[in-house]
Amino acid sequence: MAYWLFKSEPATWSWDQQVAAGEAGTYWNGVRNHLAKKQLMAMQVGEQGFFYHSNEGKAVVGIVAVIRPYYPDHTDETGRFGMVDVKAVRALPRPVTLEAIKADPALADMVLVNNSRLSVQPVSEAEWARIRVLGGLD
DNA sequence: GCCAACGTTGGC
DNA sequence: GCCAACGTTGGC
Numbered sequence A: 001m002a003y004w005l006f007k008s009e010p011a012t013w014s015w016d017q018q019v020a021a022g023e024a025g026t027y028w029n030g031v032r033n034h035l036a037k038k039q040l041m042a043m044q045v046g047e048q049g050f051f052y053h054s055n056e057g058k059a060v061v062g063i064v065a066v067i068r069p070y071y072p073d074h075t076d077e078t079g080r081f082g083m084v085d086v087k088a089v090r091a092l093p094r095p096v097t098l099e100a101i102k103a104d105p106a107l108a109d110m111v112l113v114n115n116s117r118l119s120v121q122p123v124s125e126a127e128w129a130r131i132r133v134l135g136g137l138d
Numbered sequence B, C: 001g002c003c004a005a006c007g008t009t010g011g012c
Helices: A015-020 A034-042 A098-103 A125-134
Strands: A003-008 A048-053 A059-072 A082-097 A120-123
Touching: A003 A059, A003 A125, A015 A048, A015 A059, A015 A082, A034 A082, A034 A120, A048 A082, A082 A098, A082 A125, A120 A125
Parallel strands: A003 A048
Antiparallel strands: A003 A120, A048 A059, A059 A082
16 A cells, blocks of 8 residues: 655645545546656555645645546647546645654655655655654544 | 756757 | 756745
């Protein structure tokens, strides 16, 4: 069971919109990067990921689950990229800010810290557990 | 609004 | 196939 992190600018697609999409969820389109594509292709239905607000907010705000595995992204004219469907699982009682992540030695190796531009990132089991604690779960 | 990091494009 | 130029992303 792998863990992930999905990055989105709230101005484009926010956590509130994801919550509003409910159980049916939505497709996570727009990935145009091969490393990010690789992450999408590795995702299995039922796996969970953090929902991170970039630019504005700069914090992990919630948890989503993969509900449909990789399939072609109809918004990609080149036909090279795909997407998965995700649904909101729960909000974090306390958002975990980028500042807090950077300040925590246990999270120093996170992709978010070292390659912040990657839009879909793998998260280790230890990082997953740590951020859940910082976020007020567990 | 600036700039660093990174990916992509295109000329050779 | 290399590398310079350019565009985009995202933190500050």
